[in-house]
Amino acid sequence: xxxxxxLALVVAIVLSAEVVRWLRHRALRHERWRRFFRHxxxxxxxxxxxxxxxxxxxxxxxxxxxxxxxxxxxxxxNHPPSLTFLMGxxxxxxDVWSRFAYGARVSLGIGxxxxxxxxALGSCVGAVAGYYRRWVDAILMRGVDIGLALPRIFIVLxxxxxxxxxxxxxxxxxxxxxSWFATSRLVRAEVLALxxxxxxxxxxxxxxxxxxxxxxxxxxxxxxxxxxxxxLSVGNVLLLEASLSFLGIGVAPPRPSWGNMIADGxxxxxxxxxxTLFAGLAISLVVMSLNAVADGLRDALDPRxxxx
Amino acid sequence: xxxxxxRRLAASVAIIFAVVTFVFILIHLAPGDPCIVGTGEGVxxxxxxxxxxxxxxxDQPVLVQYWRYLVELAHGNLGYSFAxxxxxxxxxADTMPFTLQLAGAALLIDFxxxxxLGIYQAWRLNRLPDVVLGNVTLFVYSLPTFWLGLILLLLxxxxxxxxxxxxxxxxxxxxxVDSFYCLADRIWHMVLPAATLGLVGAAGTARFQRAAMxxxxxxxxxxxxxxxxxxxRRVVLHHQLRNALLSVITRFGLTLPFxxxxxxxxxxxxxxxxMGRLTVDAILRRDYAIVTAAALIASSLVVAGSLIAxxxxxxADPRIRVHEDAVVDIVTA
Amino acid sequence: xxATPAAALLRVRDLKxxxxxxxxxxxxxxxxxxxxxxxxxxxxxxxxxxGCGKTVTSLSILRLVPEPPGHILPGSLIEFEGRNLxxxxxxxxxxxxxxxxxxxxxxxxxxxxxxxxxxxxxxEAAIIHQRLSRRAARARAIEMLKLVGIPDPEQRVDDYPxxxxxGMRQRVMIxxxxxxxxxxxxxxxxxxALDVTIQAQILELLDRLQHELGMAVLLITxxxxxxxxxxxxxxxxxxGRVVETAPTTELFEHPTHPYTEGLLAxxxxxxxxxxxxxxxxxxxxxxxxxxxxxxxxxxxxYAWEKCVAQEPPLLDAGGGEGEGEGEGEGGRHTARxxxxxxxxxxxxxx
Numbered sequence: 001x002x003x004x005x006x007l008a009l010v011v012a013i014v015l016s017a018e019v020v021r022w023l024r025h026r027a028l029r030h031e032r033w034r035r036f037f038r039h040x041x042x043x044x045x046x047x048x049x050x051x052x053x054x055x056x057x058x059x060x061x062x063x064x065x066x067x068x069x070x071x072x073x074x075x076x077x078n079h080p081p082s083l084t085f086l087m088g089x090x091x092x093x094x095d096v097w098s099r100f101a102y103g104a105r106v107s108l109g110i111g112x113x114x115x116x117x118x119x120a121l122g123s124c125v126g127a128v129a130g131y132y133r134r135w136v137d138a139i140l141m142r143g144v145d146i147g148l149a150l151p152r153i154f155i156v157l158x159x160x161x162x163x164x165x166x167x168x169x170x171x172x173x174x175x176x177x178x179s180w181f182a183t184s185r186l187v188r189a190e191v192l193a194l195x196x197x198x199x200x201x202x203x204x205x206x207x208x209x210x211x212x213x214x215x216x217x218x219x220x221x222x223x224x225x226x227x228x229x230x231x232l233s234v235g236n237v238l239l240l241e242a243s244l245s246f247l248g249i250g251v252a253p254p255r256p257s258w259g260n261m262i263a264d265g266x267x268x269x270x271x272x273x274x275x276t277l278f279a280g281l282a283i284s285l286v287v288m289s290l291n292a293v294a295d296g297l298r299d300a301l302d303p304r305x306x307x308x
Numbered sequence: 309x310x311x312x313x314x315r316r317l318a319a320s321v322a323i324i325f326a327v328v329t330f331v332f333i334l335i336h337l338a339p340g341d342p343c344i345v346g347t348g349e350g351v352x353x354x355x356x357x358x359x360x361x362x363x364x365x366x367d368q369p370v371l372v373q374y375w376r377y378l379v380e381l382a383h384g385n386l387g388y389s390f391a392x393x394x395x396x397x398x399x400x401a402d403t404m405p406f407t408l409q410l411a412g413a414a415l416l417i418d419f420x421x422x423x424x425l426g427i428y429q430a431w432r433l434n435r436l437p438d439v440v441l442g443n444v445t446l447f448v449y450s451l452p453t454f455w456l457g458l459i460l461l462l463l464x465x466x467x468x469x470x471x472x473x474x475x476x477x478x479x480x481x482x483x484x485v486d487s488f489y490c491l492a493d494r495i496w497h498m499v500l501p502a503a504t505l506g507l508v509g510a511a512g513t514a515r516f517q518r519a520a521m522x523x524x525x526x527x528x529x530x531x532x533x534x535x536x537x538x539x540x541r542r543v544v545l546h547h548q549l550r551n552a553l554l555s556v557i558t559r560f561g562l563t564l565p566f567x568x569x570x571x572x573x574x575x576x577x578x579x580x581x582x583m584g585r586l587t588v589d590a591i592l593r594r595d596y597a598i599v600t601a602a603a604l605i606a607s608s609l610v611v612a613g614s615l616i617a618x619x620x621x622x623x624a625d626p627r628i629r630v631h632e633d634a635v636v637d638i639v640t641a
Numbered sequence: 642x643x644a645t646p647a648a649a650l651l652r653v654r655d656l657k658x659x660x661x662x663x664x665x666x667x668x669x670x671x672x673x674x675x676x677x678x679x680x681x682x683x684x685x686x687x688x689x690x691x692g693c694g695k696t697v698t699s700l701s702i703l704r705l706v707p708e709p710p711g712h713i714l715p716g717s718l719i720e721f722e723g724r725n726l727x728x729x730x731x732x733x734x735x736x737x738x739x740x741x742x743x744x745x746x747x748x749x750x751x752x753x754x755x756x757x758x759x760x761x762x763x764x765e766a767a768i769i770h771q772r773l774s775r776r777a778a779r780a781r782a783i784e785m786l787k788l789v790g791i792p793d794p795e796q797r798v799d800d801y802p803x804x805x806x807x808g809m810r811q812r813v814m815i816x817x818x819x820x821x822x823x824x825x826x827x828x829x830x831x832x833x834a835l836d837v838t839i840q841a842q843i844l845e846l847l848d849r850l851q852h853e854l855g856m857a858v859l860l861i862t863x864x865x866x867x868x869x870x871x872x873x874x875x876x877x878x879x880x881g882r883v884v885e886t887a888p889t890t891e892l893f894e895h896p897t898h899p900y901t902e903g904l905l906a907x908x909x910x911x912x913x914x915x916x917x918x919x920x921x922x923x924x925x926x927x928x929x930x931x932x933x934x935x936x937x938x939x940x941x942x943y944a945w946e947k948c949v950a951q952e953p954p955l956l957d958a959g960g961g962e963g964e965g966e967g968e969g970e971g972g973r974h975t976a977r978x979x980x981x982x983x984x985x986x987x988x989x990x991x
Contacts, residue, residue, distance in 0.1 A: 041446065145319075146326045149610045151565040153572055154603040157591055158334060235450070242452050243573055247588055266458055266577075270466050280455035287450035528751040535705055535746075536766045536817070537738030540731075550756050626756055626801045 001064050001086050001097070008061040016051040032300045042296030045289035052286055056104035063098035068254040070094055078272040088274045090264055096275050100282065103256035107238060108286070110172050110257070114237035117176025119230045122183025127214050127222070129184070130191030141188070147181040152240060160249045171250060175237055183229040190222040197221075224301035231294035235287040242283050258283050316618055320611045327607040331600050332377055336370065386604070387597035389590070396601045400583060404605075406476055407575070407582035410505070411567045413498055417506025418513055418563065423556065425510065426517025430525070431544060441514070448511035454573035457504040461577065464500060471500045474579035501578040505570045509563060516559055520552040527551070554625050561617030568606045649678035650857050651702070651721050651742075651825055657714040658694075658701045660928070667929035671697040671711075673881035679825065684851060684858040686872035686889070688865065688904070692925040694881040695861045699829045702726065702859075703738050721825070740770040743818035747830040749810035753802040759786075760798035763817045770821050785816035790846060808839035812846065819850060826851075827859045832867065844871050865908055869893060877901050880926060880936035883955065887974035897958040897976035899941045935979070943986055947979050956981040 001009075020043055027033030037043055055062055065071070073093050081088040087096035129140040155178050194200060195218065203213045219226075244250030245259025246266075253260055258279040265275030380387075386396040425445065429438045448456075465473040476497050477490060524530065525548055533547045534540075572584035579585070583602055590598035622628050658672040672694040679685050687695045700706045701713055704726065719726040721742060726734065738744075746752045754762060763785055764778035773781065779798065786794035789812040802810055811831060818826060828847065832840035848871060851858050860872055868875055868889065875892045877885040877900065885898040896902045903921035923940035926932055935952050938944040958976040980987055 041443065142323075142326070146323055146330065148565070149323050149327055149607045149614075150330075150603065151569045151606050151610060153569045154587075154599075154606050157572075157587060158331070158596070158599050158603050160591060239452055243454060243569075246452075246454055246573065247576065247591070249591060262452070262455055262458070269458055269462055273462060276455070276458055280452060280458070283455065284447065284451045287452075288447055291446060291450055528746060528748060529754040531705060532746060532752045532814075532817075533754070535703055535738055535744045536769070537735045537740055538765065538769055539735060542769075547754055547757075551754070554756070624756070627803050 001084060005062055005064040008058060009055075012051055012054040012058065012062060015054055016047050019050045020047040035302075036296040036300035039292065039296045039299065041292035045292035045296070048285055048289040049293065052104055052108065052282070055101050056108045059101040059105050063095070063101040065095045065098040067094065067099040067102040067256050078268060080272070081274055087278050088272070090261075090275045091268055091272070092264075096261070096278065099256035099261060100258075100278060103258045103261055103279065104282070106251055106255060106257040107241060107259065107283070110175070110241045110251075111234045111238040111286075113172050114176040114179060114241070115230055115233035117173065118179035118233050118237065119183050119226060121177070122180035122229070123187045123219060123222075123226050125180065126184035126187025126189075127191050127219050130188040131195055131210070131214050131218065133192075137188070140184075144181045144184050147178070152178045153243065156240070156244060157249070160244075168251065168255075171241075171244070175240055175244075179233060179237055179240070183226070183233065186225045186229055187219075187222055190225050191218055194218050194221055224298075227301065228294050228298045231290050231297060235290040235294075238283060238287060238290075312622065313619070316615060320615050323611050324608055327611075328378070328381060328604060329374075331603060332374055335596070335600060336373075381604075386601040389595055389597050392595070392598075396597050399586060399598060400601060400605060403581055403583045403586045406580060407568075407571055407584060409494075410498060410501055410575070410580060410582055411564075411571060413502035414505035414509060414567055414570075415563065417502060418509030418567075419556075419560070420510075421506070422510035422513025423517055425514035427521060427545075427549065429514065429518045430521035430548075433522070438518075442518075445511040445514045448507055449515060451508055453504060453508050453570045454577055456508060457501065457574050457577040460500050460504055472497050476581055497580075501574045501580050504574050504578075505567060508570070509566060513556070513559065513563075517552065517556060520555040521548055524548045524551045554621065557617055557621045557624055560620070561614040564610050564613035568609065649720075650681045651679035651859075652718070653677050653679075653698075653702070654718040654720075656698065656701055656717040656719060658697050658706055658711055658717075659714060660711045662710075662929060669928035670881055670931065671928050672701060673931070675878070675881075675883055677876050677883065677886065679857050679859055681824070681857050682851075682855055683873040684848075684860055684871060686860045686862065686868040686875045687878060688862055688868050688875060689878035690863060690925055692928065693878045694928075695863075695878050696829055698878070699744070699827050699859065699861050702827060703742060703744060704734060705744075736770065739766045739818070739823070740821045741823050742825040742827065743821070743823040744827040744829065745811070745814045745818045745831050748834050749807060749814050750802065752814060753810060755802055758799050758801055759805070759813045759817075760800075763798075763813065763820055766817065767820050781820060782816070785820050786813070788819075788850070789813070789816045790842075791816075807835050808842065811835060811839075811843055815843075815846065815850070819854065819856075822854055823856060825857050825859065827861070829861045830863070831860075833862070833864070840867075847871070865904055877904070880931050881928065882936060882977065884937065884978070885958075885974075885976045886955070887958075887976075888972060891974050895958075895974070897974070897981065898937075898978045899943055899980070900937050901976075903940075935977070943980060945979075945986060947983075953977050953979045953981075 023033075023046060024037055024043065027037050070093050075093075077089065077093045078091055079085055079089045079093075081096075085095050085097065087100055090096050090099070125140055125144070129137040156174055159174055191214075199221075200213060200217055203217050208216070241250055241257065242259035242262065245257045246263045248260075248263065250259055251257035253264075261279035262276050262283075265273065265277070265279065269276050384397060386400070388394075389396050389399055392399050425441060429441050432438045461473060464470045477493050521544075530543060530548055533543045538547075568584075571582060572587060574580065575582045575585035576588050583605070587599055587602040590596075590602070654676045656672055656675045657670070660669040660671055662669055675694070675698055677685065677687075687698065689695050697706065697711070701717075702719055704713070706713065713727060717727060721737065726737065729737070753759070760779055760782045763782040764773075764775070767773045767778040767781050768775065783794045783798050786797055791797050791809060791812055797805075797809075802813070805813065814831075826847075831847070832843050835843065844867060847858065847860075850856075860867070862868060872889050874888050875886070876883055877892075877898065879900050885892065885896070885901050887895075887897075892901065893905070896905055900921070903919075906919045907921060909918055921940055926936070926939070932939055933952075934950050935941070935944070935948040938948040941948065955975040955977050957973065958978075958981045959972075959974040
């Protein structure tokens, strides 16, 4: 760790705490966000997420070394954490901390992107199914049933087996395309309820085309389950990517992702567990934070709790 | 009741059929010479190629291939694995019992521990045990299953040497000694992998059950039960629980995909000779016959589990039992 | 009539039930010093608009108010047959609930557990309190179903709540409450959720059962029609306080408190020529901020400075002065209004 990277790390921690404080301050004015911060875990979750996002964005600043560089394959192999190597070195003598920071970029990036695809697709399908009902609904929901019947990992495994190695972008797309089913069900339920509301009837009476009603009126009001779903989806995608990378069919080495770092470390887990430990801990913390934030959001956005 | 059952069965069959079709489409969308892909190696052996073509009608139009594919499936022919030199069905049949054992044990831990924790948390709502458990379950629920497996392996397998670090049984003694030893040995080997799968599941179930209990607690009939002078224990464990369990049964249907997915990873880590590990090995060898067969079987298990869950719900909830047309909308959490 | 004043079966004195709201929006003083008596064999009506605290009062008697947001303040007294219910240990309280004091609620559908048969739910109280065997309790449940007028009780006992209509469910609730022959029945708006014709049936049923079983009934309602036809005495509540108490006929013939007048005037009549419905102007204030002085003064047509400055106590508004005629304490007519002391102000209606 160079002085610059220490500095950057400290700044990252302080910044995260400041962001949470600022959010808390802004939140006091709105009933909803006060409800959010009533969960102490939600506040911590925000902080942890912010920290990792900052690390991911500022990876070049925070990481002293290039993640794939191998300074000394013989003598620097598998060193425990120290002041020079914050998280130690791995079996290829690479600085684990640097890989960790860049790996954050990859894993969080896939997580966010995959969740975006999943939630966007799921919301559209769910909204259309809930709005049109009848045969459109029946067909779409049968599709969702089929999608839910195939465990995701098997679909991805099949895709990989058949197409050989998948490039990064395609991997994200496939993950996103297989993760939208739960969201569609949630959105459909919400839309089914919303479509009876007066503002929808009014919009239709004014002659608005269905697409405008769905996307301009109904979906914005269905924001609550969509947002909560998004938070949870990022966690799910993250776990899926980690699993795939661990199995060796996700992000290809030497590019680091938290998943394949766990795999790297698994080889020497008895003697040098730190790689696996830190990468897995990071995933757990991020997913935990996302779950905590989702809980808080669910409470905050619950219309039943809004003051009358 | 029977009408509803038949309808659900028909729907399940339809779903499996759709999955089968989807897999077929996926296979045929894949690039590459089917001969090469089929052999799993780089070099096509002409003799092997010919037998493949004959078996799967690879030189015929797509629809004929589809028909042959369905016919073969109906006969239980899942294809041939060239890497293993055995029919796929045989290879899978060997491994399925192991996976089912593991999944079964994990399911027991999941629901046994999860339900108990969830109920306990609802009982001691917002007090210290609830808060502590709430955070613990949140953490465990967020763990990557395979990572937990590695940690458990490290701690209990290697450092503390309490449990074996892999395999499903003792290859040396078991065949020689009596079956009781084998059983105990199997269980001993199963502890860590089942715990890995089960603990993460239990954390999720506990969170879910707690929420379900809370939701039921606000219902009017709970107040009525108290007003009748029933002991608090009966109010919670008889009136509240019975209703909260309805949501849990629904969740049971959703646990299967999780278990099967988890099994893939856990079996790899613990060298458990189940379907998951077979699939992963097959991936690395590009043995797509096994992978697709595994996908089909996994889907069938999921559909079957969902059907069982619906059946259970039908028995448990009198509102559904009597009204056959009741639609149970399973909303995932 | 010279009955020896019977001892009150249930005595409520200075009951205060407050609710804590979030974010310092203040404490909601839902029930703010309520006192009344319930005598054996009588029906006492508690009437008022929503938000006046009548439901909270009824829940407080059996201590069914959810404890975290709500709490009953010390200094409140609820005495049943001489025992202070608020000081009882939980096991003793439980032996009174459903056994000596029973309660039925407003929404029969949600108040019954959907996954158990009505027979099981009715029999439960008997099993717990009277230690009957399951078979004996089931037989009793069938008897109770017969008593409340449900046809085919032997079949119906195994039905589930969702298989019954609203009126039948309410009868089931009544059967459930009465199976241990309680001395007091608290009925919280038992007919509000039912059709008008069913309402009449249920109320008649309650009357009949009351006479047959000789119990006292605390009837909570917002409907003056129900009060007129089925109660012996009435307590009118407003803003967490008792504003008027009187025997029923006396209340309807000589309403004293302006709120009571307003309630009576607001009832649409079919026997007079059609005219505009008279509503009481304004709204019930929030329980976190009761008005100063007399809580009704912002809406009162007669209010003057004294009403704003000082809240009146419960004053004797009876036909004569001092003790009323009839059954001791119960026959009195009291009203919380300065008009009792200055009746001439009544002419100056705003």
